[in-house]
Amino acid sequence: MDNTVYWNAYLVRLFIPLDILLILFMITGVAGNGLVIYIYGLKMQNVKDGQYFIPYLAVADLFASVICSLFGLLTTLMPLTYEFDILCKFGWLLSSGTTFMSVFLLVSIAIQRYMKVCRRKGTMMTLKWKRIIIIGAVFLSAVLAGPSVVTYGSIPFKSINRNVTGMICGKITGTVSIVYDIVMVVGVILCCGFLIVPYCLIALKTHRYLKKEVQSRSELQKRRKNEKSENQNTQSSISTLDNEYSIPVQSNEQRSNESVIDLDNNSLSNYSTIIKKQAMKIRKKNLRLINKITKIFMIITLIFLLCSLPKITITILETLTPNFWENTTDFERLVLMFVHQGYILNNIANPFIYTFFDETFKTEIKNIFSQRICTRKRYTL
Known part of the structure; x- marks a missing residue:
């Protein structure tokens, strides 16, 4: 027992850098996601269609950053004396539930982006369906996180090298755990597919659109060059004809009628060109907005995959390798x-992404801080 206490104290000191990191995760997650909830959920008046899920994703990330960080701190502060079985079970339940909620919202956003970009002529997600999706994400998260109460708990931990036995919060071996792990692996593969495939199709569609736009621009330039050359040729032919033949004299009434017709034709053509230009500007602006929002969510999804795949890999190794943690050294x-x-990191990275890529979000942050500075100056004066 004395060796277990000594080794536990040693591991507590060893995990101090990780404790500091987890505390920073918690503070950053609360501050960043709280700011996102305030700006997108309360401050912005006109939230775009693609930004509907952002406040809900921020709520899930806020809870996940707090719960997962606190749960990690309990693990590092009690590395060998984790005898609170209920705390372990509910820690896994809450951390898994909030993580699943973020994943399902990201999948919903990916599908919504695919429908917006690749199926613009088809049916879109209405407000009713978006609300149903959020309720469904909460329900599925609870269902998938529920079995962790059975599969995780306070279990004995024996070091082969030190010949010391302690208690850790870990996975309970058994048939239920194996079945649950298989379900989780299948679910992770499906979620990754629902995240990767839509954005690949979106990238392909965007590439084709840009390629088509480049071709249309080059064709337009060729047409303009041809029209200029044709105009020059007609002007030269008219000048030669004027030299050879005499032009019949027109009356004043005929000239005035022709000038009125020319003015009407010019005004109609100018009006149509103005309408076409305005329509093109609106279309380009909408496409830029769609591409910008899509780019933001693509980066969020990429960060999620990069942050989650190492954890998934460790979980698979923990399941397949017997005595996985027991065979590792302290370092x-x-x-x-x-x-x-x-x-x-996935739960705290999104506010930084919005700050870098969303100009509206950046402007709102500047306004908030400028207002606070002005109020402080007034109080000091």
Whole structure:
């Protein structure tokens, strides 16, 4: 027992850098996602169609960053004395539920982006369906996270090298755990497919559109060159004809009628060209907005995959390899814990992405801070 207490104290000191990182994750997650909820959910008056899910995703990320960071801190502060079985079970339940909620919202956003970009003439997600999707995401998250109460708990941990036994919060071996892991692996593969495939199709559609636009621009330039050359040829032919033949003299009434007809034709052609230009501007503006929002969500999804795949890999190795944690050294365990807790980065990265790529969000942040500075100056004066 004395060796277990000594080793537990040693691991607590070893995990101090990870504790600091988890505390930073929690503070950043609350501040960043709280700002996103305030701006997109309360401050913005005209939220675009593609930005509807952002406040709900921020709520899920806020809870996930707090719950997962606190749960990770309990694991690092009690590395060998985790005897609170109920705390372990509910910690896994809440952390899994909030993580699944973020995943399902990202999948919903990917499908919505695909429908918006690739199926613009088809049916779109209405407000009713968006609300149904959010309720469904909450329900599915609860259903998938529920079995973790049975599959995780406080279990004995024995070090082969040190010949010391302790208690950790880990996976309970058994048939239920194996079935649950298989379901989770299948679910992860499906979610990754629903995230990767729509954005690949969106990228392909955008590439084809840009290629078509480049071709149309080149064709338009060729037409303009041909029209200029034709106008020059007609002017030269008219001048030669004027030299050879005399033009019949027209009356004043005929000239005035022809000038009125020319003015009407010119005004109609100018009006039609103005309408076409305005329509093109509106279309280009809408396409830029759609592409910008799509780009933001593509980056969010990419960060989610990069942050989550290491955790998924460790979970699979933990399931397939017997005594996975028992065979690791103290330093290897620290590194694996850093990698394992790195998935929380996904829950705190989104506000930074919005700050860099969303001009409206950036402007709202500047306005908030400028207002606070002005109020502070008034109080000081």
